Amino acid sequence: MNAEAAVFYVLAAITVGSAAVVVLARSLIYSAFALLFTFVGVAGLYLLLGADFLAATQLLIYVGGILVLLLFGVMLTHKLYDLDLRSEVTQFLPGVIVSIGLFAVLALTAWRTDWAGGDGRAPAATTREIGQLFMGRYLLPFEAASILLLVALMGAAMIVRRKRSA
Amino acid sequence: MTPPVVDVLPAIPALILAVTGLAVLLAQAFTPRGQAAPGAPFSLAGLLAALVAVYLLAARGGGDLGGTYVVDAFSLYFHALIIGVGLVVVLLSPSYLRATGIDRGEYYTLVLFSLVGMLGLVSCRELVSLFVSLEVMSVALYALAGLHRARPESQEAALKYFITGAFSSGFLLYGIALLYGASGSTSLVAVGAALRTPGPATAALATMGTGLLLVGFGFKVASVPFHMWAPDVYEGAPTTITALMSAGVKAAAFGALLRVFGQALPALAASWQPAVAALAVVTMVVGNLGALAQSNLKRMLAYSSVAHAGYLLAAVVAAPGIGVEAVLFYLVAYAAVNLGGFGALAALARQGREPLSLDDVAGLASRRPALAAALAVYLISLTGVPVSAGFVGKFFLFRAAVNAGWTSLAVIGVLMSVVSAYYYLRVVVAMYMREPLGEDAWAPVPPSAGLALGLSAAVVLALGVHPEPVLTWARLAARSLL
Numbered sequence: 001m002n003a004e005a006a007v008f009y010v011l012a013a014i015t016v017g018s019a020a021v022v023v024l025a026r027s028l029i030y031s032a033f034a035l036l037f038t039f040v041g042v043a044g045l046y047l048l049l050g051a052d053f054l055a056a057t058q059l060l061i062y063v064g065g066i067l068v069l070l071l072f073g074v075m076l077t078h079k080l081y082d083l084d085l086r087s088e089v090t091q092f093l094p095g096v097i098v099s100i101g102l103f104a105v106l107a108l109t110a111w112r113t114d115w116a117g118g119d120g121r122a123p124a125a126t127t128r129e130i131g132q133l134f135m136g137r138y139l140l141p142f143e144a145a146s147i148l149l150l151v152a153l154m155g156a157a158m159i160v161r162r163k164r165s166a
Numbered sequence: 167m168t169p170p171v172v173d174v175l176p177a178i179p180a181l182i183l184a185v186t187g188l189a190v191l192l193a194q195a196f197t198p199r200g201q202a203a204p205g206a207p208f209s210l211a212g213l214l215a216a217l218v219a220v221y222l223l224a225a226r227g228g229g230d231l232g233g234t235y236v237v238d239a240f241s242l243y244f245h246a247l248i249i250g251v252g253l254v255v256v257l258l259s260p261s262y263l264r265a266t267g268i269d270r271g272e273y274y275t276l277v278l279f280s281l282v283g284m285l286g287l288v289s290c291r292e293l294v295s296l297f298v299s300l301e302v303m304s305v306a307l308y309a310l311a312g313l314h315r316a317r318p319e320s321q322e323a324a325l326k327y328f329i330t331g332a333f334s335s336g337f338l339l340y341g342i343a344l345l346y347g348a349s350g351s352t353s354l355v356a357v358g359a360a361l362r363t364p365g366p367a368t369a370a371l372a373t374m375g376t377g378l379l380l381v382g383f384g385f386k387v388a389s390v391p392f393h394m395w396a397p398d399v400y401e402g403a404p405t406t407i408t409a410l411m412s413a414g415v416k417a418a419a420f421g422a423l424l425r426v427f428g429q430a431l432p433a434l435a436a437s438w439q440p441a442v443a444a445l446a447v448v449t450m451v452v453g454n455l456g457a458l459a460q461s462n463l464k465r466m467l468a469y470s471s472v473a474h475a476g477y478l479l480a481a482v483v484a485a486p487g488i489g490v491e492a493v494l495f496y497l498v499a500y501a502a503v504n505l506g507g508f509g510a511l512a513a514l515a516r517q518g519r520e521p522l523s524l525d526d527v528a529g530l531a532s533r534r535p536a537l538a539a540a541l542a543v544y545l546i547s548l549t550g551v552p553v554s555a556g557f558v559g560k561f562f563l564f565r566a567a568v569n570a571g572w573t574s575l576a577v578i579g580v581l582m583s584v585v586s587a588y589y590y591l592r593v594v595v596a597m598y599m600r601e602p603l604g605e606d607a608w609a610p611v612p613p614s615a616g617l618a619l620g621l622s623a624a625v626v627l628a629l630g631v632h633p634e635p636v637l638t639w640a641r642l643a644a645r646s647l648l
Contacts, residue, residue, distance in 0.1 A: 109374045115347070137232040140177055141295035144286060147184060148302045151279050154191075154272050155309025159324070 008048060015041030028074050032067070039063045053127040176229035176237040179216040179245055180285040183252075186212025187278035194271025205274035206614075209256045212278065213249055220245045233353060234292040243643035244288035244421045247498055251414045252281045254505045257618035258512050259406045265515040265609060268313050268404060277410065280306035284414055288421035291429070293342045293352040296422060300338070300386070303418065304331050307411060311403040323402025330385060330395040338382025344375030345430070357430040373437050379426065380441060386419035389445050389475045390452040397456070400468035405520060408464065409508035412471045413501035420478060420493060428486045428647045443483045447578055449476030454582045457589050462522050466589055467507055470548060473586060474500055480579055481563040484570035490644035492562035495637055499547065499555030499629050506544040506622035510537055513615035514608040521608060527593060529602025537611050538597045540623040545590040547626045550583045555629035562637075 018037035025031045039062040046055035123129075134142045174181065186208060193203040220242060223229065228237040237245075255277060263269040283303025290296040308331060312324025346352050348371040349360035361372050381392065388396040400408045431438065453473030460466040478500075481492040511520050514537070521527050531538040547556035560583065564576035611619070629636060 105374065109344075109370045113347070113368060113371045138234060138295070139174075140231055140235050140286075141290075141292075141298045144282075144295070144298045144302055147279055147282065148298060148305060151276065151302060151306045151309070154276065155305060158270075158272055158309055159312055161315075 004048070008045070011041050011044040011048065014038075015045065029071075032070050032074055035070070036063060036067055039067060050123050051126060053125075053130055173229065173231065176223065176231050177235055177289075178223065179219045179249065180282050180289075182212055182216040182219055183249075183278050183282045183285070186215075187275040187282070190271060190278065191275045194275075197271070202269045203271045205271055206256055206260045209274045209278055210253065213253050213256065213281075217246070217249050217253075220249065234295045235286070235289050236291045237289060238643075239639075239646035240421075240425065240643040241285075241289040243494060243639060244417065245285055247417055247501060248281060248284045248288070248414055251410065251417070251501050251505060252277065254509065254618045254622060255406055255410045255414075257614045258409065258505075258509045261609070261612035261615050262404070262406050262512040262515050265520075266314065266404065266518050268315075270313070273310070273313065276306040276310050277407075280310070280410070281414065284418035287418040288425065290422075291354050291425070293345065293354070293357075293426075293430075296426070297335075297339060297342060300422070301335065303415065304335070304386075307407065307415065310407045310410075311399055313404050313407065314402075317402070319398075319402035320404070321402075323399040326395050327399045327403075334382050334385030334392065337378050337385070341375045341378030341380075341382060344371050344378065348372040348375060354426060354430040358432065361431065361433040372431075372434060376431055376434050376438050377441065380438060380445070383419060383423045383426075384445060387416055387423070387475045387478070388472050389479060390449040390472065393449070393453070393472045393475075396472055397460075397465045397468040400471065401462060401464045405464065405508050405512040405515070408468075409505050409512070412467070412504040412508065416471065416475065416478075417497045417501055420482075420497060423482065424485055424490055424493060425647065427482070428490065432486060439483050442479055443572060443575060446476050446479035446483060446575055449473065449479060450578055450582045451476075454585045457586065460589070461524065463511060463524075463527070463593065464508070464522060466593075467504070470586065470590070471504065473582065474548075476582075477560060477563050477579055480572070480575040481566040483572050483575065484566040486648060487566075487644075488569055489566040490647060491637070491640040492559075492566040494640035494643055495629075495633070496559035496563055498636055498640075499559040499626065502622045502625040502629070503544045503547045503556060506540060506619055506626070507548070509615065509619050509622065510541045510544070513537065513611050513619060516607065516609035519607065524593065524596045525603055526607075528596045528600040530597040533602055533606055534608070534611060536616070537619065540619050542594045542597065543623045543626055545594050547630070549587045549590045553627075553630045555626045555633075558630055558633045 015038055018034045018041065021034035022031045022038060025034060039058065043055045043058040043063070046052075046058060189212075190203065190205045190208045193208060194205070197203040223237055223245075224239075224242050228239065228242060230236050256274065259273065259277075260269075263273060280303045283299050283301070283306065286299025287296060287303060290299055308324055308328040311327050312320055314320030342352065345357055348368040349357040351357055351360065384392040385395075400411065403411065427438065450473055453469050453471075453476055457466050457469035457473060460469060478493055478496060481489040481496070483489065485493070511522070514521050514534075521530075527538075527541075530541075543554065547554035550556045550560040560579070564579050567573070567575040567579070
């Protein structure tokens with residue numbers, strides 16, 4: 001096992017392990033903090049693949065933005081941080097069967113596939129190329145994404161707005 | 167460094183709608199507090215301009231935008247259909263919004279943005295762009311479903327639609343990732359070429375990706391077993407939005423399904439056809455049997471929409487080829503009928519209430535003869551009685567299935583159509599054979615809604631009597647997909 005593989009397994013273990021804590025933790029605040037490690041682990045995986053821009057974005061947006069917002073939300077919301085999150089379990093057995101089945105099929109597929117590798121060299125700085133693609137070939141989806149954000153903002157504002165007494 | 171030149175001309179219809187949406191939003195900002203901006207006239211103007219742009223684009227022979235967005239006969243067909251759906255929904259909206267007290271400026275903006283997403287969905291030739299379009303459409307509709315702030319059903323619909331929709335987007339994205347892993351590209355054409363010469367190494371990956379895509383699209387078109395959100399969402403959402411969902415979303419999702427499976431995955435047809443056939447069977451059966459048990463008209467139409475996803479899937483099995491044109495034709499017939507059906511309920515809304523039960527529509531023929539006649543036309547077309555668009559459409563759907571060697575699908579489809587006659591005609595019987603109950607609680611049909619309903623009924627009858635023009639166009643569109 002070379003150094004790269006070792007780094008990969010460490011990062012993967014951090015990501016998956018902390019993601020499990022996010023799901024299984026009883027307190028919302030534990031979940032939120034565990035999410036920090038998941039995000040950082042994913043950023044590390046991106047770095048390992050040579051996707052420097054993606055890794056930086058992941059840290060800036062998810063860790064710097066979304067997670068901080070989430071923690072503020074949890075801490076400022078009255079009584080949310082010691083709320084028992086477990087919901088009633090319905091359809092336990094079918095759920096277990098479906099998820100184990102799906103996991104088995106996906107794992108088997110991943111295992112059996114002869115993954116196409118690159119040439120082993122990490123790409124040079126990707127930022128420039130990503131910028132050019134966004135302004136050229138992918139201009140339309142890039143603009144569509146800004147509409148998507150506007151729609152999400154409007155929708156959120158509409159849903160949380162106080163009821164009018166009309 | 168000079169920026170690369172991109173020819174945005176092919177995307178003009180979508181751009182017009184997006185700019186109109188922004189204009190409506192700004193107009194609302196400049197309107198005095200407590201008043202509503204003229205959203206409907208703005209939107210109508212934008213939609214008509216977009217329709218003209220589609221016509222001009224068609225005359226120019228379509229176009230291509232950087233390989234991600236293509237305007238061929240197939241997407242032009244859907245452009246015309248989706249913009250038409252938008253026009254009818256906007257015509258139905260003002261009176262309904264006033265009657266239910268949800269007249270807000272954002273309504274028209276969100277409707278227009280969801281239409282932009284639909285246009286993108288049928289035009290994208292690249293999986294990531296397709297996904298972004300799908301999200302634009304869906305997120306706008308999640309918000310619109312919850313527009314009735316005061317009604318718990320509407321809040322439930324928004325939450326349910328959002329959660330199942332996000333879940334299904336996850337499946338779709340996973341499928342896209344696996345296809346990218348198998349082919350090394352997200353372009354539909356490149357994926358198709360890569361899968362045509364499959365190595366054993368990536369065959370399992372591509373099949374798995376196809377399966378996950380099918381699950382994702384299955385949610386969006388409300389096919390069984392991914393339909394459980396549909397009745398609650400259709401019932402809880404404002405009725406005009408339900409009309410938009412059942413006509414527009416279904417058309418756009420089927421358009422994307424046909425394009426992805428026809429252009430990227432024909433090499434895997436042997437593995438996805440049986441899966442689609444199985445979905446078609448359970449969807450037809452469960453949708454129709456579910457509709458039988460409903461007493462609420464909106465829920466009944468929701469289950470009917472599930473059942474129709476089944477009929478359409480039966481012809482998707484026969485894609486590419488004759489199946490595609492059958493689906494394209496039926497989507498027009500189906501859109502007109504559903505806009506009419508939900509639109510008729512919306513047009514009668516008064517003081518926050520609308521007719522939802524058989525008792526509510528009892529004797530409607532004596533009080534609103536024109537509206538009852540139109541509603542009868544829609545219901546008869548949904549059943550598939552001759553001289554209606556539904557009959558011609560179903561005939562082509564089932565013929566496509568038979569020609570492709572799936573006779574059993576056609577047989578089940580016909581049997582289920584017979585079952586469906588019970589719940590559709592029950593409404594017609596209530597309107598014509600029963601005496602009205604109590605006082606007339608419903609609004610007189612407003613002129614703009616009357617125009618929309620008349621248009622839908624005219625399309626239904628015209629397609630039933632003289633289907634040739636639309637069929638020729640559908641054939642042309644289907645051919646451009648190959």
